[in-house]
Amino acid sequence: MQKLNKLIIGLVSFLLLLFTFYPVYAQNGGPIQTIPIISECLSQSTLIDKILCVVQKVFYILGFVALAISVFEIFRAALTFITAGEKAEEVGKARSKIVFAIVGLVVALLSFAIAWFVKQFLESLS
Numbered sequence: 001m002q003k004l005n006k007l008i009i010g011l012v013s014f015l016l017l018l019f020t021f022y023p024v025y026a027q028n029g030g031p032i033q034t035i036p037i038i039s040e041c042l043s044q045s046t047l048i049d050k051i052l053c054v055v056q057k058v059f060y061i062l063g064f065v066a067l068a069i070s071v072f073e074i075f076r077a078a079l080t081f082i083t084a085g086e087k088a089e090e091v092g093k094a095r096s097k098i099v100f101a102i103v104g105l106v107v108a109l110l111s112f113a114i115a116w117f118v119k120q121f122l123e124s125l126s
Contacts, residue, residue: 052119059115066108073101 041053077097084090
């Protein structure tokens with residue numbers, strides 16, 4: 001009976017938080033003219049510089065997404081590792097998740113280096 005009460009209280013609390021309305025004060029700032037990342041790339045002088053800028057921004061965005069996913073997976077694998085107890089199969093799964101997350105973290109960090117090397121190489125050509 002206590003579990004049912006806790007479940008009901010948790011569900012009601014979740015629904016109350018989910019459907020709580022907050023006032024939104026919209027300001028009349030006018031329409032957004034350009035996306036800042038794109039406008040920075042469009043201000044470049046040559047076509048190669050514009051393409052390099054866009055490629056670099058894409059690598060940065062993908063790198064940050066990969067970093068966030070890797071950190072999340074490391075925490076999730078650590079939680080699995082902690083809760084595994086004496087189960088060898090669960091410990092093995094958690095260790096492999098941690099290894100894959102660290103590999104993903106390294107790949108994400110390398111994406112920044114790749115973007116920098118590509119930029120340096122293409123700038124040396126022009």
